[in-house]
């Protein structure tokens with residue numbers, strides 16, 4: 001939480017207004033349904049190549065009937081979802097027509113950090129461009145990823161403005177023939193705050209302030225399903241700061257994917273906590289006719305953090321003839337390809353990574369240091385598995401994320417976690433959150449540094465935009481034979 005000054009008065013007024021609006025609409029099942037749900041525009045690779053040009057420019061936008069100007073790719077608040085396959089080449093020509101620098105990160109991708117690939121140290125100055133070329137390995141994990149601006153100091157503002165969009169690799173459903181032909185929905189979640197009719201400038205975005213929740217840029221759209229119908233939803237949290245604690249009224253989620261990684265089994269969940277930048281793939285099967293809201297529950301990130309109210313993201317309208325032969329869920333475990341449990345690997349190195357912040361919540365640290373792009377904080381040897389104990393001494397949640405690779409969560413606050421698959425983001429509890437656990441919040445992970453494609457420099461950081469922009473990021477360098485060239 002940053003200390004907010006002049007924004008506080010405005011927030012109070014908007015909170016009161018939204019209270020009245022919510023109150024007046026809450027009239028049960030007969031309220032008019034929102035517009036039909038729309039998947040984002042999708043662009044697929046052809047003959048192994050996806051080439052696209054994005055112009056980043058300030059363009060008109062509309063959310064929930066409110067018009068504003070913001071930084072967008074090609075004038076689209078929900079830019080295209082790019083669909084590629086393992087082995088493909090993604091060429092993204094980014095022209096910067098903004099009055100500030102920008103760049104792009106390919107979140108979750110197991111690709112090279114060397115230019116012109118997923119190099120987050122690139123800074124594209126105004127009125128210039130950069131031609132990214134991302135080679136996607138043949139053995140790349142399949143599932144939901146995304147791309148977003150990643151320029152230190154202004155990432156939060158650029159993402160909230162509109163500079164994030166979808167990226168999907170391959171076909172995560174391939175091992176499950178019983179799902180052939182089911183409807184797949186892509187849901188990229190993002191909130192837009194407006195202050196005096198504009199996205200607030202960097203430093204003035206307040207995660208606790210009222211905001212406009214969207215799915216692919218839409219406000220509370222409607223998905224119509226038949227009773228007993230099964231759909232596959234891939235949901236990505238591509239907003240700047242917020243957690244989404246997702247529930248679907250009257251339904252369970254059959255989760256089979258996390259962060260672009262297939263799980264090793266179906267995990268049945270009543271709710272799913274999605275930190276910013278996380279993605280999940282879930283099967284949803286309807287039952288009785290009716291209207292059911294997909295909601296983000298109200299959320300509190302801790303005594304030093306942020307509190308935000310719940311929101312309806314979309315509505316499922318179950319109506320019509322029941323499906324004759326509903327798909328049997330959960331999917332049997334023996335249909336899932338095996339996943340390597342990294343927590344059982346022999347680790348070469350163990351490290352402590354400490355997330356902390358100042359008492360005023362304005363400056364954020366990893367191992368006591370603010371981010372310096374010129375400094376290499378951590379050197380890793382390609383071929384190693386490493387065990388990192390990520391601790392949080394602050395009074396608010398943080399979201400650990402590392403570029404280029406994935407990890408397995410072995411324990412949280414000392415409690416061993418069931419092994420269900422890999423991920424690239426994890427929520428780190430705040431100190432004192434669990435009264436039974438002494439000391440800082442703690443997550444133990446084992447990270448896979450075995451893929452030679454990661455050679456070079458990249459970053460690990462808290463993915464809450466406000467925190468990474470104010471220092472909570474560090475550089476790692478991977479090489480075959482340490483000492484690596486830039487490590488001192």
Ligand SMILES: [Cu+2]
Pocket residue numbers: 397398399462463464467468472
């Ligand atoms: Cu954080």
